[in-house]
Amino acid sequence: MNSIEIFSGAGGLALGLKKSGFEHKAIIEINKDACKTIRSNKIFHFGKNLFEGSISDFNFMTISEEIDLLSGGPPCQPFSLGGKSKGRHDIRDMFPEAVRAIRESKPKAFIFENVKGLMRASFNDYFEYILLQLKHPSIKREDSENWERHKIKLLENEKINGDNSLEYNVIYKLVNAADYGIPQKRERVFFIGFRSDININWRFPEPTxxxxxxxxxxxxxxxxxxxxxxxxxxxxxxxxxxxxxxxxxxxxxxxxxxxxxxxxxxxxxxxxxxxxxxxxxxxxxxxxxxxxxxxxxxxxxxxxxxxxxxxxxxxxxxxxxxxxxxxxxxxxxxxxxxxxxxxxxxxxxxxxxxxxxxxxxxAVPVKLAEIIGKSIFKSLSELKNDSKSLIRQDGDDI
Missing domain, CATH: 3.90.120 (DNA Methylase; Chain A, domain 2)
Structure with a gap:
C-alpha cells in the first residue's frame, strides 16, 4: 500500500509503518541531520523518495499513485509541556500544512502524533479546531480569515449538513507507549482518520x-x-x-x-x-x-x-x-x-x-508505529478484498 510521510524526523513512524506493509512514495523533512539519517539507512532506500525542505514547498498533486495512508508528527514544541507553549501563536505550528497534505493527497487514512500537552485545558478551543480541520480538510482557511473565524465556518458547515458533511471520521486517543511493550513511559496523542466514503469501523489496538x-x-x-x-x-x-x-x-x-x-x-x-x-x-x-x-x-x-x-x-x-x-x-x-x-x-x-x-x-517509537500501522493496514486490506469480491460478483452476474 502507498503512503506519504510528512515531518518524518529520523523516521521512527515511517519505519514502523514500513514494517507494517506501507511503501513511502514521499518522505518530507526539513532538518538536515535528520535527512542525513534517512539517507544513511538502507531501509529507506537511502533516501530515494526523500524531499529535503519545507513542507510548504511540496506539491502533493505531483504524486500520481493513489495514497492509502498519510502519516507524520507535526512539530510538537508549540504544545509541549517542556516548551514555551505558544500553541496556535507559534510559527512552528504545522497542523495547517498537515491538513493541506490531506486535502491534496486525499488518502484513505491518516495518522498524526503529537504531545500530551496539546490536550491540556488551555488549548481546548484550538484542539477542537484541529479536529474540525481534520474532519473537513476541503474547507480551506482563506488568507483573510483568522483561525477563530475559520472554526466558526467549519462549525456552521457541520450544523447545516450534519454527519453528511464529514470527509474523514476521526478518532483520537492519548496513548502511553509503555502499555504496548515500549520500554518508555511516553504519553502522546494520536489522531487516526479514515475517509468517510470507505466506511471503515476501526478501533485502536488494545494495550498488551x-x-x-x-x-x-x-x-x-x-x-x-x-x-x-x-x-x-x-x-x-x-x-x-x-x-x-x-x-x-x-x-x-x-x-x-x-x-x-x-x-x-x-x-x-x-x-x-x-x-x-x-x-x-x-x-x-x-x-x-x-x-x-x-x-x-x-x-x-x-x-x-x-x-x-x-x-x-x-x-x-x-x-x-x-x-x-x-x-x-x-x-x-x-x-x-x-x-x-x-x-x-x-x-x-x-x-x-x-x-x-x-x-x-x-521520534515515534518504531514498535508502536508498527502496531498501529498493522491495524490500519488490516482494515484497508479487508476493504480492498471486499471491493475485489464485489467486482467478481458483478462479473458473474454479467
Whole structure:
C-alpha cells in the first residue's frame, strides 16, 4: 500500500509503518541531520523518495499513485509541556500544512502524533479546531480569515449538513507507549482518520502490557529480580502498599497482560559505555557531565525510561539519564536511547550526540508505529478484498 510521510524526523513512524506493509512514495523533512539519517539507512532506500525542505514547498498533486495512508508528527514544541507553549501563536505550528497534505493527497487514512500537552485545558478551543480541520480538510482557511473565524465556518458547515458533511471520521486517543511493550513511559496523542466514503469501523489496538504486572513480578512473585540474576531488594513501605493493592485487585492471581519493560530489560545485554567491548556496538559512546536537578533525577533502572526529551538547544539538564540503584546517574548513549524508541540496532543516526538525541526525542517509537500501522493496514486490506469480491460478483452476474 502507498503512503506519504510528512515531518518524518529520523523516521521512527515511517519505519514502523514500513514494517507494517506501507511503501513511502514521499518522505518530507526539513532538518538536515535528520535527512542525513534517512539517507544513511538502507531501509529507506537511502533516501530515494526523500524531499529535503519545507513542507510548504511540496506539491502533493505531483504524486500520481493513489495514497492509502498519510502519516507524520507535526512539530510538537508549540504544545509541549517542556516548551514555551505558544500553541496556535507559534510559527512552528504545522497542523495547517498537515491538513493541506490531506486535502491534496486525499488518502484513505491518516495518522498524526503529537504531545500530551496539546490536550491540556488551555488549548481546548484550538484542539477542537484541529479536529474540525481534520474532519473537513476541503474547507480551506482563506488568507483573510483568522483561525477563530475559520472554526466558526467549519462549525456552521457541520450544523447545516450534519454527519453528511464529514470527509474523514476521526478518532483520537492519548496513548502511553509503555502499555504496548515500549520500554518508555511516553504519553502522546494520536489522531487516526479514515475517509468517510470507505466506511471503515476501526478501533485502536488494545494495550498488551501493564504496570500492574511489573509490580507483581517485582514485589509479589519476585521473578523480575530472579530473571536478571540480581539480589532481591528489601521492599519498602511504598512498594509493599502497591503489591497489596495489586493482590487484592486481581484476587491473588497474576494479571494476564505482560509486564512493562524496564531500562534494565532493555539494555542489560549492552556493555557499559566505557567498557573495552563497546566498539562492537553502533552509537554506544559514553557522554559525561550528567547531573541531577530538582525534579529531574533520570530514569530508574528498574522502571521504564522516562520519555526522552528533545530540546531546541540540546538535551535539558537532568533528562535522558539512567539512575542506578545507588543513586548515581549517567547519560543514555545514542544506542540505548534508540532501544527505548525500539529502533533496530543497525539503524544509524547522523549528527552530534545532542543532535542524535534530539532526533530520538522527537521520534515515534518504531514498535508502536508498527502496531498501529498493522491495524490500519488490516482494515484497508479487508476493504480492498471486499471491493475485489464485489467486482467478481458483478462479473458473474454479467
Amino acid at each position: 502490557h501493564s504496570e500492574d504486572t511489573l509490580i507483581w513480578e517485582k514485589w509479589i512473585s519476585k521473578e523480575y529480580w530472579l530473571r536478571h540474576k540480581i539480589p532481591i531488594p528489601q521492599v519498602d513501605e511504598k512498594n509493599k502498599s502497591k503489591a497489596e493493592k495489586i493482590n487484592k485487585k486481581y484476587a491473588y492471581i497474576k494479571p494476564t497482560k505482560k509486564a512493562w519493560l524496564t531500562v534494565r530489560d532493555t539494555i542489560s545485554d549492552l556493555p557499559y559505555p566505557t567498557d573495552s567491548q563497546v566498539k562492537r556496538v553502533n552509537d554506544h559512546i559514553f557522554k559525561g557531565g550528567a547531573k541531577i536537578y530538582p525534579g529531574h533525577t533520570g530514569s530508574y533502572i528498574d522502571e521504564p525510561a522516562k520519555a526522552l526529551k528533545a530540546g531546541d538547544h540540546g538535551v535539558p539538564g537532568g533528562e535522558n539519564m539512567i539512575r542506578y540503584q545507588d543513586g548515581s546517574v549517567r547519560y543514555f548513549t545514542v544506542r540505548e536511547s534508540a532501544r527505548f524508541q525500539t529502533f533496530p540496532d543497525d539503524f544509524t543516526f547522523e549528527g552530534s550526540w545532542g543532535e542524535a538525541m534530539r532526533q530520538l526525542g522527537n
